[in-house]
Amino acid sequence: xxxxxxxxxxxxxxxxxxxxxxxxxxxxxxxxxxxxxxxxxxxxxxxxxxxxxxxxxxxxxxxxxxxxxxxxxxxxxxxxxxxxxxxxxxxxxxxxxxxxxxxxxxxxxxxxxxxxxxxxxxxxxxxxxxxxxxxxxxxxxxxxxxxxxxxxxxxxxxxxxxxxxxxxxxxxxxxxxxxxxxxxxxxxxxxxxxxxxxxxxxxxxxxxxxxxxxxxxxxxxxxxxxxxxxxxxxxxxxxxxxxxxxxxxxxxxxxxxxxxxxxxxxxxxxxxxxxxxxxxxxxxxxxxxx
Amino acid sequence: xxxxxxxxxxxxxxxxxxxxxxxxxxxxxxxxxxxxxxxxxxxxxxxxxxxxxxxxxxxxxxxxxxxxxxxxxxxxxxxxxxxxxxxxxxxxxxxxxxxxxxxxxxxxxxxxxxxxxxxxxxxxxxxxxxxxxxxxxxxxxxxxxxxxxxxxxxxxxxxxxxxxxxxxxxxxxxxxxxxxxxxxxxxxxxxxxxxxxxxxxxxxxxxxxxxxxxxxxxxxxxxxxxxxxxxxxxxxxxxxxxxxxxxxxxxxxxxxxxxxxxxxxxxxxxxxxxxxxxxxxxxxxxxxxx
Numbered sequence: 001x002x003x004x005x006x007x008x009x010x011x012x013x014x015x016x017x018x019x020x021x022x023x024x025x026x027x028x029x030x031x032x033x034x035x036x037x038x039x040x041x042x043x044x045x046x047x048x049x050x051x052x053x054x055x056x057x058x059x060x061x062x063x064x065x066x067x068x069x070x071x072x073x074x075x076x077x078x079x080x081x082x083x084x085x086x087x088x089x090x091x092x093x094x095x096x097x098x099x100x101x102x103x104x105x106x107x108x109x110x111x112x113x114x115x116x117x118x119x120x121x122x123x124x125x126x127x128x129x130x131x132x133x134x135x136x137x138x139x140x141x142x143x144x145x146x147x148x149x150x151x152x153x154x155x156x157x158x159x160x161x162x163x164x165x166x167x168x169x170x171x172x173x174x175x176x177x178x179x180x181x182x183x184x185x186x187x188x189x190x191x192x193x194x195x196x197x198x199x200x201x202x203x204x205x206x207x208x209x210x211x212x213x214x215x216x217x218x219x220x221x222x223x224x225x226x227x228x229x230x231x232x233x234x235x236x237x238x239x240x241x242x243x244x245x246x247x248x249x250x251x252x253x254x255x256x257x258x259x260x261x262x263x264x265x266x267x268x269x270x271x272x273x274x275x276x277x278x279x280x281x282x283x284x285x286x287x288x289x290x
Numbered sequence: 291x292x293x294x295x296x297x298x299x300x301x302x303x304x305x306x307x308x309x310x311x312x313x314x315x316x317x318x319x320x321x322x323x324x325x326x327x328x329x330x331x332x333x334x335x336x337x338x339x340x341x342x343x344x345x346x347x348x349x350x351x352x353x354x355x356x357x358x359x360x361x362x363x364x365x366x367x368x369x370x371x372x373x374x375x376x377x378x379x380x381x382x383x384x385x386x387x388x389x390x391x392x393x394x395x396x397x398x399x400x401x402x403x404x405x406x407x408x409x410x411x412x413x414x415x416x417x418x419x420x421x422x423x424x425x426x427x428x429x430x431x432x433x434x435x436x437x438x439x440x441x442x443x444x445x446x447x448x449x450x451x452x453x454x455x456x457x458x459x460x461x462x463x464x465x466x467x468x469x470x471x472x473x474x475x476x477x478x479x480x481x482x483x484x485x486x487x488x489x490x491x492x493x494x495x496x497x498x499x500x501x502x503x504x505x506x507x508x509x510x511x512x513x514x515x516x517x518x519x520x521x522x523x524x525x526x527x528x529x530x531x532x533x534x535x536x537x538x539x540x541x542x543x544x545x546x547x548x549x550x551x552x553x554x555x556x557x558x559x560x561x562x563x564x565x566x567x568x569x570x571x572x573x574x575x576x577x578x579x580x
Binding site for chain 2: 216221223231
């Protein structure tokens, strides 16, 4: 089962692009399971299925509500990460929203996370200079392993904009925002004219009580003709075939690596979820249920 | 001669899309003048010329550095306003940056200004519902005259987002930002999914000492898939012919109206400029030099 930052938004009772979780109901989310019994010919014992029922160890459901998973030789949980929603999020945000083009210098926050690490690697596959921000030495080492050119440990960096500009004195052209807050401000400061920001998430702000501080230098977007564009991966599911073609090729060619942080047992699912907000995960945060 | 908000940015000593004004040098800016003497056959006494020499009552210059103005029956100063840079700014921002499309509900700040009032009218010509924000009864009356559907007096409105949503309960699709600050926050709150914001200027912030507050609800751009895009009109001069075709047609058909606020004498140019920041101008702020 996967736990993902977007779930935090479902814990507030308001209208949004996904409805809030309901009190007294189990939480929902992506999971991959194995069929143990079936009286529908479309699914048989041992088949893998992809579901969004989430926080439960087993369930009964009509076969029509489940999606049979063909793994093409990948470990099943890859379809909760690089080959699934987080991977599509990275691919859509970088290539379609930020509209990556030749020569762009790319800055990625939460770069060692499930989405960020795929953004970094797609940008490297396409030959770009990549600056990745993450907290701590372990994540920094992983970013070096996957070819990130400049690693910023935001917990130790002091002024983030200065750190970015030390890494790339000519500035950045694309910013993939998973974090918001100080990272977004730094990216505006370090951005070149016509920079494009894909706003994927702002995890630094999800648990702020009241109103968080906004980017004080947003006015730079005018003078530098910067485009900031938010997106939600579910609005881009039509691009799944194109994504899967790219991604399966990259994985087959050994060009795409990933990390997992796994908690064990549904009783530890809340712990796994909370670790997303303290940055204790490296790569995809998963819960092994059985 | 025209005075415009963008000039404020040239009064800070920093790299920007236009270089800063220089100490000891006259300020520059758009003006229209009449040739009083010429020994170049390309210009003769009485010809009108458009210049960017700005804050001076007369000058000598090679004919090659001046642009002869053909007024097509319009008052010359219209080419400092609706038919000039502010008009092109409105047209580019609304139609190209915000990419206005059928059915969009349009919110405009500084709606009675040189740019804002043209944005409102282009949107009305194209059949859209328009909400215009401006300060005070005179500006509100002008906005009603030019067909704005919902006028918000931001000085009296209290909570701006609530005022916008009272006017258009189904929310806005396009926001043309001339003001920044509380207006930008209100627009984010009142925006629909896939809204597009043209960031033209943020006049509420130009004179703030230190760092102004940023939009605290910028995170809404993610969940609502909002695009915010800054632009500078000088990057779009290639669109002048298309703009002039549209604009001359609308003026000829009586579909486009404008107001001017005129100060007299170059000694009052600083006063004229400062009034932009206290909102004491209605429509285009001009200085009649002679």
